[in-house]
Amino acid sequence: MAADGLTYTIVDTANMSTAEIYGKVLCDLAEKHNDIVGLSADLAKSTKIGQFAAKFPDRFFNAGIAEQNMFGIAAGLAKSGLTPFVSTFAVFASLRAAEQVRTDICYPKLNVKIIATHAGTSFGQAGTTHHCTEDLAVMRSFANMVVIAPADGIETANAVIAAYEYKGPVYIRINRGFDPFLYEKSDYGFQIGKAVQLKDGTDITIIACGAAAYNAYHAAGILEKEDGLSVRVLNMHTIKPIDEEAILKAVMETRRIVTFEDHNIYGGLGSAVAEVIVKSGKACAFESVGIPDEYAIIGLPEDLQNYYGFDQNKIVEKVRQIMGKDFEQTEDWEDEV
Amino acid sequence: MATQNELFASTIFLKAALPLTKVILEYRPKMAAKYKGLNGVVQFIAKDEAGDIGAYLQFTDGVLDVKYGIHEKPDIVFTFKDVKTMNAFFAGKPAVPSIKGLTKFKLLMKAVNLLLALKIIGRKTPPKKAEDRELMVRLMLYLLPLGISQLNKAGHPEISKFCKKSPDRTFAWSVNGTDIASYLRMKAGNSKAGRGKYTRSKPFVEFKFDSVDGALGILLQTTDMIEASINRILVIEGSPEYGKEIGSFMNTVGQLAS
Numbered sequence: 071m072a073a074d075g076l077t078y079t080i081v082d083t084a085n086m087s088t089a090e091i092y093g094k095v096l097c098d099l100a101e102k103h104n105d106i107v108g109l110s111a112d113l114a115k116s117t118k119i120g121q122f123a124a125k126f127p128d129r130f131f132n133a134g135i136a137e138q139n140m141f142g143i144a145a146g147l148a149k150s151g152l153t154p155f156v157s158t159f160a161v162f163a164s165l166r167a168a169e170q171v172r173t174d175i176c177y178p179k180l181n182v183k184i185i186a187t188h189a190g191t192s193f194g195q196a197g198t199t200h201h202c203t204e205d206l207a208v209m210r211s212f213a214n215m216v217v218i219a220p221a222d223g224i225e226t227a228n229a230v231i232a233a234y235e236y237k238g239p240v241y242i243r244i245n246r247g248f249d250p251f252l253y254e255k256s257d258y259g260f261q262i263g264k265a266v267q268l269k270d271g272t273d274i275t276i277i278a279c280g281a282a283a284y285n286a287y288h289a290a291g292i293l294e295k296e297d298g299l300s301v302r303v304l305n306m307h308t309i310k311p312i313d314e315e316a317i318l319k320a321v322m323e324t325r326r327i328v329t330f331e332d333h334n335i336y337g338g339l340g341s342a343v344a345e346v347i348v349k350s351g352k353a354c355a356f357e358s359v360g361i362p363d364e365y366a367i368i369g370l371p372e373d374l375q376n377y378y379g380f381d382q383n384k385i386v387e388k389v390r391q392i393m394g395k396d397f398e399q400t401e402d403w404e405d406e407v
Numbered sequence: 408m409a410t411q412n413e414l415f416a417s418t419i420f421l422k423a424a425l426p427l428t429k430v431i432l433e434y435r436p437k438m439a440a441k442y443k444g445l446n447g448v449v450q451f452i453a454k455d456e457a458g459d460i461g462a463y464l465q466f467t468d469g470v471l472d473v474k475y476g477i478h479e480k481p482d483i484v485f486t487f488k489d490v491k492t493m494n495a496f497f498a499g500k501p502a503v504p505s506i507k508g509l510t511k512f513k514l515l516m517k518a519v520n521l522l523l524a525l526k527i528i529g530r531k532t533p534p535k536k537a538e539d540r541e542l543m544v545r546l547m548l549y550l551l552p553l554g555i556s557q558l559n560k561a562g563h564p565e566i567s568k569f570c571k572k573s574p575d576r577t578f579a580w581s582v583n584g585t586d587i588a589s590y591l592r593m594k595a596g597n598s599k600a601g602r603g604k605y606t607r608s609k610p611f612v613e614f615k616f617d618s619v620d621g622a623l624g625i626l627l628q629t630t631d632m633i634e635a636s637i638n639r640i641l642v643i644e645g646s647p648e649y650g651k652e653i654g655s656f657m658n659t660v661g662q663l664a665s
Contacts, residue, residue, distance in 0.1 A: 288609055296607055372611075372646045376574045383575055383608045403597045405556050407426035407473065 088244045089187045091223040093121030095230045096155055096185075100126055103234065107147055109133060109156045111140045117157035117187045137162045141170035141182075148180040153234065159193070160186035160243050164205035175239050176212040183233045184241045189219070190280060190332030191366045191374040192245035198368060202243075203361045207337020209241040210310045216240045216262060217310040219331075219339070221283035224253040225307055228260035236262060245281055245332075247371070252284045252305070265313040269294075271302035274389060275320035275327045279306050279339050281371075282330035282380040289385035299393060309342055317346045326355040326392060330380040335360040359388060408456040409490035416663040417453065417490050418561045420497040421462040423554040424528065424664060425451075426473040427546050428464065428521045434542055438524070443469040447514040450481035451504075453493035460490065464518055471521075483508035483515055498665060499529050529665070533623045544622045545587045548580045552591035552600035554660035555653075559598045566656055571596040578653050579610035583617050591653075612645035612653060 086094065100106040100122060108130040114120035123130035133140035137158055144154040156163070163171065163186040175182045186205060193200045209217045216236060220226040226244050233240040240262075258266060265277075268287045271294075278286035283305040290301040302324055304316055320327055327347070331339040340358025347354050359379045366374060375381035379388060409417070432439040445466040452461035463481060465472045485504040487493035495502035509515065527539065528546045559570045573593040581588040581604070590605040591598060616622035621640040624630030635641045643650040 292606070292608060370646070370648060372649075376576075383577075383611070386608055387575070401597075403599045405422075405553055405560075405598075405600045406602055407422070407429075407553065 086223060087118070087247050088220075088223045088226050088249045089116075089118040089246070090121070092157075092185055092187075092226050092230055092244060093118035095227045096122045097125050099231065099234055100129065103153070105151065105153045106234070107131070107152050107154050109140050109144050109147075109154055111135055111137045111158050111162065113158050113162075113187075117159070117185070119155065119157040119185070122155070137167040138170045141167045142174050144182045145170070145174035145178070145180050148175070148182045149178075153181055153183065155183045155185060155230075157185045157187065159200065160189035160202035160205045161200060163241070164202060164208045168208055171209075171215075171239075171241075172212050176214045179214040179238050181237055182239050183230075184239070185230065186241065186243050188246040189243035190245065191361070191378070192247060192281065192332070192371050194366075194369050194371045194374045196368075198365045201366045203332070203334045203366055204337070205241070205243055206309050206331070206333045206339065207341070210337065210342065212239075214239055215310065216308070218242045218262065218308050219279040219333075220244060220307055221278075221280060221305050222249045222252045224251065224256050225260060225305075228256055229262075229307065232260060232262050243280070245371075249281060250284050252287060260307070263308045263311045263313060265316040266305040266307065267316070268303040268305050269301060271300035272324055273300045273326065274392060275302040275304060275324045276330065276385065276389065277304045277306050277317070277320070277327060277339065277343055278330040278380070279309060280332050281375065282332060282385075283307070285375070285380060285382045285385055286330055289382045289389065292382070292386050293389055297390065297393070299389065301389065306339055306343070309339055312342045312346060314346050317343055318350055318352070321347055321350060321352045321354045325353075328356070328388060328392060329358045329360075330385055330388075331358075331360040332375070332378075332380060333360050335362055355392065357388070357392065359384075409453075412663070413490045413494060414460075415558060415561060415563055416494045417460060418557050419550075419554050419660060419663045420494060421451070421460070422475055422557040423550055423660070424497065424525065425462050425464075426553070427528070427549060428525055429471050429473060430546060430549060431521065431524045431542070432471055434545065435524070438520075439469075442466065442471065442517060445469050445514065445517055447482040447511060448478045448480070449514065449518040450478050450484045451487075451493065452477065452484060453487045453490040455490055464521070466514070466517070481508070482511050483518065499526055531627065533620070533627065537619075540623055541585065541587070541619050544582060544616075544619050544626065547626050548582070548587055548589045548622070549600075549602055550664070551580065551657050551660055552578070552589050554664070555591055555656045556598040556600040558656075558659070558663075559593075559596075563659070566659070567596070569593075569652060569656070570598050575608070576611040577605045577608055578649075579605060579613040581613065581615055582619055582622050583615065585619060587619075587622075610645065612643065612650045614650070614653075615642045615644060616640065617642075 108122040276286045293299040329340040450463040463478045484507040575594040579590040
């Protein structure tokens, strides 16, 4: 992490949701950089940019429930030399305001940072209208856009700081609520476009982003201990530009790749990885796991993670299936008495 | 005829609590030594219009096995007039069975001693000796998942409904600094209770007690749950909503067994 003095540890973040960590980091950044301004569309409290609004009321603009206008305003502010951080729910940023993000921000490559919360199925109980399982696909297709899906609060802090330092549009998607901590400290070498190898292995590579990265890391531990499998785990926090080098290395060294994401399987992490593999012309067993071609059902996030196959046990099960191993040796349901 | 609740309680006693007598002998080698070479079958039967129910202790050269059902040729038979009376007997309340096979005095005394030792799980206060406290926690943490699993298999409405909807998940209990651990695996209506750590997957919810005494405080409900959480006497790792559900099933087992 490059910005001086902005380091976050598990102790700092233990009692904060991922969005609250974002709010705190933005405040810390704004103390140092006067060019930072904030915008929201009546969701300052939920997206936690409200922390910034409370601390810097003269630098915050509430556009009301008018996301398209908000992104247009952000484009204008960026054009005048400011660095807008715009926060709303992922579903509104990527779908309702898609045209303004594309034409007003990405086309002229303006320096706008979009921090979209409640992404994927993390707002599971709120219903399908508030899920967002298309944003990676939409944002990835906009030229000039950098797309990041951090794994936890600490990585969100790193991503927000890196987004400020990068000149151009950045889309960061974070979850609603608390994410389990994958990292204990922020100095693990976060770089936009560079995957983090969480575990080395030679049998298979799991590539994951967002909430699935934590699950993948712990699933790999179980697979190693219980099945003797050597599982490489890549936290592919940046979906665009994707780390082609890490993917091709995995193709050559493990020959099997499986991706896990809280997103539709069309157009997200799995698609991005598949494009790299196909382009390389190298043979590799490949599967992608995420929300299939449907709108996600309603439920608690942990249930949806299981239902769509990217909680720890389902990741374990999928890898065992790929490697030809059953979850249990026998389906014996007799209690130990 | 026994009520549904009486049948559920008998499930706990016969299929979850009585098998713990084996654990007592495993962790009480001095006591186990007294059973060396013992042979015989001690049957417990409750009469019921819908069909008698029972379980038996079978000693083969000193090795104990506990089976659910009616043995063809038991040496000693404890017969209860109904399921309610049998439940009261196992709960330590006044209840008198008729006993056949009193002439096999040695076998009778060995069986009674085991039942008396099993009463430790019904204690309202912690035992004085550390080894007794450890055994009590071990038995209780073995009883809870086994009781929940057996109630699922017996068709307990709330537990079966929960289990039916469950994907492949494991719920676990453990006590820091000891080998006391148990688990309950559920998958689409199936359930299985086991002892020790389940290592084939990460528990969906794990109840981690900081110590034997900490666990006893919670299990005997002498420690406030909020205080226990703040002081990390009990750390519940995993989904809080599901932790609460399992907690209520633990209470169900406890209530049925009392």
